[in-house]
Amino acid sequence: xENVEQHPSTLSVxxxxxxxxxxxxxxxxxxxxxxxxxxxxxxxxxxxxxxSNVGEKKDQxxxxxxxxxxxxxxxxxxxxxxxxxxxYFCAASNQAGTALIFGKxxxxxxxx
Amino acid sequence: KAGVTQTPRYLIKTRGQQVTLSxxxxxxxxxxxxYQQTPxxxxxFLFEYFSETQRNKGNFPGRFSGRQFSNSRSEMNxxxxxxxxxxxxxxxxxxxxGPGNTIYxxxxxWLTVV
Numbered sequence: 001x002e003n004v005e006q007h008p009s010t011l012s013v014x015x016x017x018x019x020x021x022x023x024x025x026x027x028x029x030x031x032x033x034x035x036x037x038x039x040x041x042x043x044x045x046x047x048x049x050x051x052s053n054v055g056e057k058k059d060q061x062x063x064x065x066x067x068x069x070x071x072x073x074x075x076x077x078x079x080x081x082x083x084x085x086x087x088y089f090c091a092a093s094n095q096a097g098t099a100l101i102f103g104k105x106x107x108x109x110x111x112x
Numbered sequence: 113k114a115g116v117t118q119t120p121r122y123l124i125k126t127r128g129q130q131v132t133l134s135x136x137x138x139x140x141x142x143x144x145x146x147y148q149q150t151p152x153x154x155x156x157f158l159f160e161y162f163s164e165t166q167r168n169k170g171n172f173p174g175r176f177s178g179r180q181f182s183n184s185r186s187e188m189n190x191x192x193x194x195x196x197x198x199x200x201x202x203x204x205x206x207x208x209x210g211p212g213n214t215i216y217x218x219x220x221x222w223l224t225v226v
Binding site: 031032034036042043044045046049051089091093094096097098099100101102103104105 | 116154218
């Protein structure tokens with residue numbers, strides 16, 4: 001079935017360092033790839049998304065890259081800050097585009 | 113612009129009971145989806161509604177059901193609750209259905225089954 005693998009499951013960085021989270025997906029028909037940030041006790045917050053006709057997208061300190069051939073996509077956070085600490089989820093749309101398949105999440109800890 | 117609103121935020125139910133959760137999507141959004149989040153299984157898709165019709169359903173038993181009203185508001189119901197149904201239930205909305213629609217989540221309803 002459709003599957004999204006996310007790595008690493010935990011990531012600890014020093015403030016100011018960069019953080020990279022990687023995901024792979026199984027369904028070649030997936031064409032929408034959002035990233036969500038979830039803080040304790042809250043719902044997932046969309047931070048950036050990319051569609052299959054684009055290879056890279058950037059929004060201030062956050063960037064996402066997509067390699068459709070390899071079925072990989074990655075989240076890059078530069079100049080990390082303590083408030084970036086949270087659980088990050090990648091997702092890929094299912095074939096019908098009516099549901100998201102989520103990775104298991106990455107717990108990012110940024111220490112000052 | 114108000115986000116996705118879910119009620120109640122927290123509830124405790126007993127095994128065998130049923131529960132109804134409510135969701136109001138972002139104004140103008142016509143698609144509503146529901147997801148279950150647990151520590152073990154992560155975020156899993158339950159179902160999606162658009163124009164009061166269920167468009168897609170995840171791999172959950174028939175005890176899980178939902179509906180959407182003409183104003184796009186949605187409810188989900190879980191009957192004959194089991195301990196394993198304890199989870200964060202998340203509602204999400206998007207402008208329309210189909211590939212590429214940006215999906216926004218609410219804060220969720222925390223359900224504990226005892």
